[in-house]
Amino acid sequence: MKTPFRDRVELFANKDVLKDHYEPEEIRERDEEIDQYANALQDVVDGWEPDNVFVYGKTGVGKTAVTRYMMDALEYEADDRDGVDSVTSVEVNCHHHPSSYQAAIALVNELRGDTDSDPLTTGLSTSDVLNALFDEIEAREGTVLIVLDEIDNLDDDDMLLYQLPRAKTNGNIEDSQVAVVGISNDYTFRNDLSPKVQDTLCEREIKFPPYDANELVTILDDRAERALSSGVLTGGVIPQCAALAARDRGSARQAIDLLRESVNVAIEDERETVTEDDVETAVRRVERGRIKDSIKDLTTHGQYVLLAVTQTAIADDTPVRAKELYEVYADIAAEYASDPLSQRSVHDHLNDLSMLGFLRQHDRNYGRGGGQFFEYELDVDATMVQEAIADADDATV
Ligand SMILES: Nc1ncnc2c1ncn2[C@@H]1O[C@H](COP(=O)(O)OP(=O)(O)OP(=O)(O)O)[C@@H](O)[C@H]1O
Structure with missing residues (x-):
C-alpha cells in the first residue's frame, strides 16, 4: 500500500531535546541569576526560615528552567547536609489555576500526589481548602517552597499570597516552614499588589534580562549537540537563529523554536543538512504559529x-x-x-x-x-x- 509518510530522515538524534518541556541538563549563561537565587535561598540549607522570592523577566528568558534547577539543587543539598530539614518544592502554573482557590487546590493535590490521600475536589469552602494546604505543608516537617509560575494570572484576590507567607506567624503551621517563589512576565503585577502582600512576596527580587545573540548561541550549541546528529547543521544556522531571536525578544524559547522548525523544513524537503534558507522559512512558520496562538486567546x-x-x-x-x-x-x-x-x-x-x-x-x-x-x-x-x-x-x- 502506498501511504503519505516519508522515509525516515535521521537528522534528529533526540527530538525531545528541542521540545519546550525538555529540562536542560545544564543551565547556560545564567550564572549571575543563579548566584542571586542561591543567596536568596541560602537560609534554607543553613536551617533558617527562607525569604520569599519574586522572579520576573520577559517570556522565554529562563525563569522557569532556572527555578526548577534551583529547586532540585536545594532538595539535593538539604538531603546531603546533616541536621538540615528536608526540602519539598511544589510548582503550580497560575495560568491553569487562575484564582487563589484553584491554585490552593492544585497545590494540595500536587503535595498529595506522592501520598495515598485522595485528591481534593471543588465545592469545599475556601477556608477548608486553605486548611488542607496548611495540613499538607505541616505534614512535611521541613521546608516547603511553593512555586507559583505565571503568578500574574492570579486575578481574583491576594488571599493565597497573603496567607502563605504568614502561615507560621499566624500559627497555621508549626513544625514546617514555607516560602513562596512567584514568577511573572509582568513587572506591573508587583506594583498592583496590596502593600502588605508586596512587602512579603517581594522580599527578594531577581530580574532575568533578555538574552543577547552570543548567549543564545551558547544555549543553542548545547541543545543542538544533544538533539541533532553530527554534521546536520551548516555553519550559519545557529548564529542566524540566535541573531533573529536576540533582535526580536531575546527569548531562548524563540531561538530553540526556530532551530527545531529549520530542521523540520529540511526534513520535509528530504535533505540531510539544514541551511540558512531553512531558517528564513522557519521564521515565517514560527511567527505564524505565535500569531495564531495569540489570536486564539x-x-x-x-x-x-x-x-x-x-x-x-x-x-x-x-x-x-x-x-x-x-x-x-x-x-x-x-x-x-x-x-x-x-x-x-x-x-x-x-x-x-x-x-x-x-x-x-x-x-x-x-x-x-x-x-x-x-x-x-x-x-x-x-x-x-x-x-x-x-x-x-x-x-x-
Ligand atoms: N539558560 C538556559 N540554558 C538552557 N536552556 C534554557 C535557558 N534559558 C531558557 N532555556 C530554555 O528555553 C525555553 C524557555 O525557558 P523558560 O520556560 O525557562 O522561560 P520563562 O522565562 O520561564 O518563560 P515564560 O515566562 O514564557 O514561562 C525552555 O525550553 C528552557 O529549557
Missing part, C-alpha cells in the same frame, strides 16, 4: 477589531484613527451576525491589541484646534493575521 470582538485594522492595512489606509476604524469593525461584526460594541470598547480593544504587540499606536498631537488622538497600524504581517483568523474561524469567530 483574543475575545471574539478583539478578533473583529484586529481584522478591521488588517483590512484597512491591506487597503493601504493605515495608520488609521479609531473613529474611522469603527465603521470597518461594525461591518465585520455585522457579517458575523454580531451586535457591534460601543466606540469606547473598541478603543479598549485597540489599546489591548497594541499592548499584545499586534498594533503600533501613534500619539498624534496637532496642537491647539488640531486635537490629540491615537492612530493605529498593524505591527505584524497582514497575510499572517488573515491566515490565522481564517484558521481560528471554526473555533472562535
Whole structure:
C-alpha cells in the first residue's frame, strides 16, 4: 500500500531535546541569576526560615528552567547536609489555576500526589481548602517552597499570597516552614499588589534580562549537540537563529523554536543538512504559529477589531484613527451576525491589541484646534493575521 509518510530522515538524534518541556541538563549563561537565587535561598540549607522570592523577566528568558534547577539543587543539598530539614518544592502554573482557590487546590493535590490521600475536589469552602494546604505543608516537617509560575494570572484576590507567607506567624503551621517563589512576565503585577502582600512576596527580587545573540548561541550549541546528529547543521544556522531571536525578544524559547522548525523544513524537503534558507522559512512558520496562538486567546470582538485594522492595512489606509476604524469593525461584526460594541470598547480593544504587540499606536498631537488622538497600524504581517483568523474561524469567530 502506498501511504503519505516519508522515509525516515535521521537528522534528529533526540527530538525531545528541542521540545519546550525538555529540562536542560545544564543551565547556560545564567550564572549571575543563579548566584542571586542561591543567596536568596541560602537560609534554607543553613536551617533558617527562607525569604520569599519574586522572579520576573520577559517570556522565554529562563525563569522557569532556572527555578526548577534551583529547586532540585536545594532538595539535593538539604538531603546531603546533616541536621538540615528536608526540602519539598511544589510548582503550580497560575495560568491553569487562575484564582487563589484553584491554585490552593492544585497545590494540595500536587503535595498529595506522592501520598495515598485522595485528591481534593471543588465545592469545599475556601477556608477548608486553605486548611488542607496548611495540613499538607505541616505534614512535611521541613521546608516547603511553593512555586507559583505565571503568578500574574492570579486575578481574583491576594488571599493565597497573603496567607502563605504568614502561615507560621499566624500559627497555621508549626513544625514546617514555607516560602513562596512567584514568577511573572509582568513587572506591573508587583506594583498592583496590596502593600502588605508586596512587602512579603517581594522580599527578594531577581530580574532575568533578555538574552543577547552570543548567549543564545551558547544555549543553542548545547541543545543542538544533544538533539541533532553530527554534521546536520551548516555553519550559519545557529548564529542566524540566535541573531533573529536576540533582535526580536531575546527569548531562548524563540531561538530553540526556530532551530527545531529549520530542521523540520529540511526534513520535509528530504535533505540531510539544514541551511540558512531553512531558517528564513522557519521564521515565517514560527511567527505564524505565535500569531495564531495569540489570536486564539483574543475575545471574539478583539478578533473583529484586529481584522478591521488588517483590512484597512491591506487597503493601504493605515495608520488609521479609531473613529474611522469603527465603521470597518461594525461591518465585520455585522457579517458575523454580531451586535457591534460601543466606540469606547473598541478603543479598549485597540489599546489591548497594541499592548499584545499586534498594533503600533501613534500619539498624534496637532496642537491647539488640531486635537490629540491615537492612530493605529498593524505591527505584524497582514497575510499572517488573515491566515490565522481564517484558521481560528471554526473555533472562535
Ligand atoms: N539558560 C538556559 N540554558 C538552557 N536552556 C534554557 C535557558 N534559558 C531558557 N532555556 C530554555 O528555553 C525555553 C524557555 O525557558 P523558560 O520556560 O525557562 O522561560 P520563562 O522565562 O520561564 O518563560 P515564560 O515566562 O514564557 O514561562 C525552555 O525550553 C528552557 O529549557
